[in-house]
Amino acid sequence: MSTLYLFHKPFQVLTQFTDPQGRNTLARWLDIPNIYPAGRLDYDSEGLLLLTDDGMLAHRITHPDHKQSKTYLVLVEGQPDDNALKALSNGVTLKDGLTRPSRVRRVTSPQVHRREPPVRHRANIVDTWLEISITEGRNRQVRRMTAHVGHPTLRLIRTAIGQWTLDTLSPGEWRRETIHMPRKTSSKSARPSRDRSRRKPE
Template identity: 55%
Template sequence: MARLILFNKPFGVLSQFTDRGSPTARATLSDYVAVKGVYPAGRLDRDSEGLLLLCDDGRLQARIADPRFKLPKTYLVQVEGEPQKPQLQRLRQGVELNDGMTLPADVTGIDEPALWPRDPPIRVRKAIPDCWLRLTIREGRNRQVRRMTAAVGLPTLRLVRWSVGDWTVAGIAPGEFTEISV
């Protein structure tokens, strides 16, 4: 049986166990996960938060991370501006990025979710509204959600990965993890 760790990665933490080559030490997974023999199944940017899966089985790791399996990844995204129907429709149809067209995303506007506070907090500009989206993608390009929302005129302020497939970060505090057998 494979071990799977559901980790709620805080903002500012690298999705790796070491920080080689950096002149200043940055927080890594080793600061939070003291479990030997597990490796990230995919990545989550340093400035993103939420669910990061780690496992000890290479086949499971590949199945989770490999885009050809199209495992859905759902994000709660705080964007700058108020989305208009044409912007949401572009996300639903796929967005042309510099590395090609994305697959269509599932996207809906949502009320502000009850999340943990981010440290540091996002910048707030009184003259510019913001709103929240629930966005699901089935591929995993570098900084994809941020690039998609920016391409339709809705820059991302905060990005929280809520789920990957059936696994979710619900009930797991930032910096904490739950281990399950698969």
Template identity: 55%
Template structure:
């Protein structure tokens, strides 16, 4: 059984095959040269960070299936300054178009020591930005971005840092290691 931790860079498709039509974009095949592994879960093209890949279907289901409620922690750069009211809403659950989210772990954090993003996040002199750590137990489409927007804190940068017991630690973008 193979379990691979991959630090997916911004702009990389979370699949091994290229998209049809549109401009060519890098895929997992450009980085991970291990046959027979597939992503356990997904990260949007504009999200970065920890992606787990495995050749074990049961492990893939346990990681990706929301029924198992495996915690996923994201470092989220948001536009604005989160106050206790906004963090409280995230902690209690947020109403989205597809229903109420489960309660999340949410805390303001100091700017993490991350790699530079290419392209860089837009910077505006008149609008502050800050970072929060958000831990969710489900995996709806673009859930973290929709949750922060719902409490008035649009996401500028999204980095998945941890999935269950596995985390990025010192793994540079575009690199992977086998557990």
């Protein structure tokens, strides 16, 4: 058995436990010894971050061979038309090559938590929420993809990684799951058993 921690990372928090510059880190919310992130989430992005003390589980989650789907709610500037959505779905050519096909759809009024500080809205520009699912993890990939089709990302919230989702976690909350996983790499999926432990900072 392995233990996995699902954490709702707030905006402007580093996915590490120390920072010489004094910025917010995971240590403010997670006082759990010997765990580390399985993957990363940018400082200015929000949402699901997975952490564990099991190197094999971390490898299974992050290794490209397993192609774990990652789903994001993305607030973009403007109103992407069908051609822009088709381009995102089929793959766009970035500086590091063509992206894999993704799943993209418009989302009307998603239920999201208030961000501090909030996104700055401009009077004459309409913003649009998209749901984007990708199976690769290039640096700032979703932001680069939406910018490529002319719609810069204003806010990005990761809602799922593979079978794991934010569910009802609020920013700064976490929950623990016990994972029953084969000790040898295989095509079988890890099976979670949830523990609803949660914690917010004092």
